[in-house]
Amino acid sequence: MKSFSKMVYPYVLWAIIMIVVPMMMIVLYAFTVKGNAVLTFQFTFDNFVRFFSDPVFPGVLWRSLKLAVITTLICIAAGYPTAYVMAKLKPNSQAVIVLLITLPMWINMLVRTYAWRGILAHFALSGEAKVYVGMVYNFLPFMILQIYTSLSKIDPNLITAAHDLGADNIQTFRRVILPLSLSGVVSGITLVFLPAVSSFFIPKLLGGGQYVLIGNLIEDYFISTGDWNFGSSISLIMAVIILISMYVTRRLDRYTAQGDDD
Amino acid sequence: MEHKTKIHERIFLALILLFFYLPILYVVLFSFNSTKSLSNFTGFSLQWYEKMFSNRTIMESIGYTVACAVIATVVSTIVGTITAIGMSKSRKALREAINQVNNLPMLNPDIVTAIGFMLFFTSLRIKTGFTTMVLAHIAFCIPYVILSVMPKLRTLDPNLAEAALDLGCTPLQALWKVIIPQIMPGIISGALVAFSMSFDDFVISLFTTGPGVSNISIYVYASVKRINPTINALSAIIVYVITIVLILVNVIPMIRERKKNKNGN
Numbered sequence: 134m135k136s137f138s139k140m141v142y143p144y145v146l147w148a149i150i151m152i153v154v155p156m157m158m159i160v161l162y163a164f165t166v167k168g169n170a171v172l173t174f175q176f177t178f179d180n181f182v183r184f185f186s187d188p189v190f191p192g193v194l195w196r197s198l199k200l201a202v203i204t205t206l207i208c209i210a211a212g213y214p215t216a217y218v219m220a221k222l223k224p225n226s227q228a229v230i231v232l233l234i235t236l237p238m239w240i241n242m243l244v245r246t247y248a249w250r251g252i253l254a255h256f257a258l259s260g261e262a263k264v265y266v267g268m269v270y271n272f273l274p275f276m277i278l279q280i281y282t283s284l285s286k287i288d289p290n291l292i293t294a295a296h297d298l299g300a301d302n303i304q305t306f307r308r309v310i311l312p313l314s315l316s317g318v319v320s321g322i323t324l325v326f327l328p329a330v331s332s333f334f335i336p337k338l339l340g341g342g343q344y345v346l347i348g349n350l351i352e353d354y355f356i357s358t359g360d361w362n363f364g365s366s367i368s369l370i371m372a373v374i375i376l377i378s379m380y381v382t383r384r385l386d387r388y389t390a391q392g393d394d395d
Numbered sequence: 396m397e398h399k400t401k402i403h404e405r406i407f408l409a410l411i412l413l414f415f416y417l418p419i420l421y422v423v424l425f426s427f428n429s430t431k432s433l434s435n436f437t438g439f440s441l442q443w444y445e446k447m448f449s450n451r452t453i454m455e456s457i458g459y460t461v462a463c464a465v466i467a468t469v470v471s472t473i474v475g476t477i478t479a480i481g482m483s484k485s486r487k488a489l490r491e492a493i494n495q496v497n498n499l500p501m502l503n504p505d506i507v508t509a510i511g512f513m514l515f516f517t518s519l520r521i522k523t524g525f526t527t528m529v530l531a532h533i534a535f536c537i538p539y540v541i542l543s544v545m546p547k548l549r550t551l552d553p554n555l556a557e558a559a560l561d562l563g564c565t566p567l568q569a570l571w572k573v574i575i576p577q578i579m580p581g582i583i584s585g586a587l588v589a590f591s592m593s594f595d596d597f598v599i600s601l602f603t604t605g606p607g608v609s610n611i612s613i614y615v616y617a618s619v620k621r622i623n624p625t626i627n628a629l630s631a632i633i634v635y636v637i638t639i640v641l642i643l644v645n646v647i648p649m650i651r652e653r654k655k656n657k658n659g660n
Contacts, residue, residue: 136566140481141493144474144537148496151534155511156499162514215411218404230408232645237415239637241595243615244630248418250619251425251433270414277411331504334597338619348506355510355602365514368507375504 162365180366190350194370197347201329204268205276208325209318211269212276216317219277220284231281234274242271246338253339263339268329276321283317284310319386323379330375347371419634426631431622443628453614453629459525460610463600464593467532472586474533475540480574482541483548497538508535509602516603524605531603532593539592540585547581548574 166175184190219230237245246267253263287310295305333348347367354364429438447453482490500508512531516523551574559569575582597612604613611633615626 137483137570138481138485140477141485141489142481144478144481145489145493147474147534147537148493151512151515151530152496152499155508155515156503158514158518159507159511211411214404215408218400218408221400221404230412233412234415236638236641237419239591239641240419240630240633241597241612241615243597243612244422244626244633245418247615247619247626248422248630252418252421254434270418273411274415327502327504331506333506334616337616348504351506351510352601355513361510361514364510368510372503372507379502 159365159368162362163369164366165362167360167362180363181370183363184366184370190367193345193350194347194374196345197330197371198374200264200268200346201326204265204272204329205322205326207265207269208273208276208321212273212321213280213314213318215277216280216284216314219281220287227285231278234277238274243334243338246271246335249339260340260344263341264336264344267335267339268332271332271335272325272329275324276318279321279324280314280317283314283320287313316386319382322382326378326382327375331371422627422630423634425624426627428624428627431624433622433624433627443624444632447625447628447632450625452609453625456609456611456614457629459528459608460594460612463525463529463532463610464590466529467536467593468586468590470533471536471540471589472582475537475585475589476544476575476578476582478537479541479544479548480570480578482545483551493541497541500535501538501542505596505598506602509599512599513602522605523603525608528600528604528608528610531599532596535596535599536589536592539588540582543585543588544578544581547578551577 163180164176164178166177166179219227222230249263249267249270253266258266291309291313292305295309300308331348333346333352336344336346336349348371351364351368351371354360354367358364424436425433426443427439427441428436429440429442478493482493509531512527512534513523516527521527555577556569556573559573560566564572595612596610597616600610601613601616604610609617611629615629618626
């Protein structure tokens with residue numbers, strides 16, 4: 134039986150080459166000067182200095198974060214009530230609605246986003262508003278399904294008990310249902326915020342080319358401009374910001390969970 | 396939770412579903428439009444379907460998408476399953492290390508994973524194209540396969556494999572005849588996840604492919620600059636195929652169930 138443990142070694146080698154090395158190369162490129170040969174590194178912080186001293190780049194970063202935060206908030210505001218109503222349906226109808234929400238997710242994201250172009254052409258909306266529609270459209274299903282999963286796991290006896298102990302509907306919701314479903318909201322935030330920060334085809338397809346986000350910057354520096362060092366430093370900045378926000382979200386989740394024990 | 400929904404709650408749910416289906420219905424309708432317009436439906440025609448099937452670039456991109464998804468699914472399912480079995484028998488530290496490394500492509504934004512691959516391939520002077528795209532797809536699919544096989548292995552009774560060995564099986568036979576059949580549901584769901592991840596991928600493909608090789612997503616992305624209703628036909632066909640597959644997947648088990656019940660009576 135122990136011999137089976139040898140079966141991991143090929144993948145360990147593969148993972149080092151195909152996952153670890155590429156990640157280290159981003160870091161390496163971010164901290165080196167452009168145009169150097171592979172073996173003569175010249176380390177520098179210039180790429181980061183350039184990013185933060187430029188009038189444009191921090192603004193783009195700020196816009197991406199704002200877009201991701203607002204998209205996440207809209208997804209919670211629309212997704213929570215949807216999941217709540219779903220959880221109240223009869224079990225058979227619940228299964229049907231879950232299937233109906235998952236079905237469009239099987240269709241290519243680009244194809245679905247492209248489809249909005251024709252519809253949104255009927256409305257006099259700004260490029261930014263169109264990008265918001267596309268963002269919420271793509272990420273709302275993830276939020277709904279996460280919150281629904283946590284709501285449907287709640288033991289109905291807890292709600293009955295709350296009512297028996299004299300809590301009205303609002304109190305039951307605030308003191309019992311909401312705290313128990315917060316873990317779903319937190320994993321929903323992870324699934325919405327993370328891809329929303331780095332999204333670059335939604336602004337390109339719906340924003341009319343005027344709306345530049347951090348993901349578009351990275352794409353430009355890698356594919357059009359060919360300045361991989363600066364592109365790497367931008368993606369490193371983005372990755373660090375995402376890591377920090379994930380950490381804060383998780384801490385928040387633990388904090389609220391503890392606060393409810395009192 | 397209580398099973399009582401009010402009328403306004405049902406209307407709200409219906410509106411959310413309408414929001415999800417509106418663009419899909421719209422794209423199917425306009426794939427039959429008789430003119431180039433994406434906002435006015437002027438009449439019925441099949442010209443965009445004809446144009447789509449006679450467009451070499453589109454047909455090639457469909458071919459690349461399917462070929463890449465099939466290869467990536469087969470390889471990542473086999474490698475992922477073998478690795479997961481190995482992980483279940485290896486030291487905890489090694490298992491944790493592999494999980495941490497697998498988290499990198501799953502938690503990082505796609506674009507970060509993608510530029511990592513791009514830097515890697517180009518610094519090794521590997522010409523980007525179909526092969527590099529497939530390699531990248533295999534790399535980001537394996538962690539998902541491992542993730543869906545691992546839980547099945549955890550619930551597996553270790554005595555079963557021991558018993559098979561005691562009864563004279565070689566380790567390979569024990570693996571093939573005892574372990575694999577029991578974790579089959581995990582392997583199948585892992586393969587499905589891998590296939591849909593690869594089939595729908597855009598970001599990683601964009602950065603790892605080379606000139607002349609594009610999948611469906613890259614084609615759609617590259618041709619949005621001008622009005623191109625053949626994309627509506629392409630999208631509509633994707634919608635038809637997925638709808639048919641999902642209906643079959645959901646209906647066949649129901650029919651089987653019914654047959655079983657009949658035979659049982």
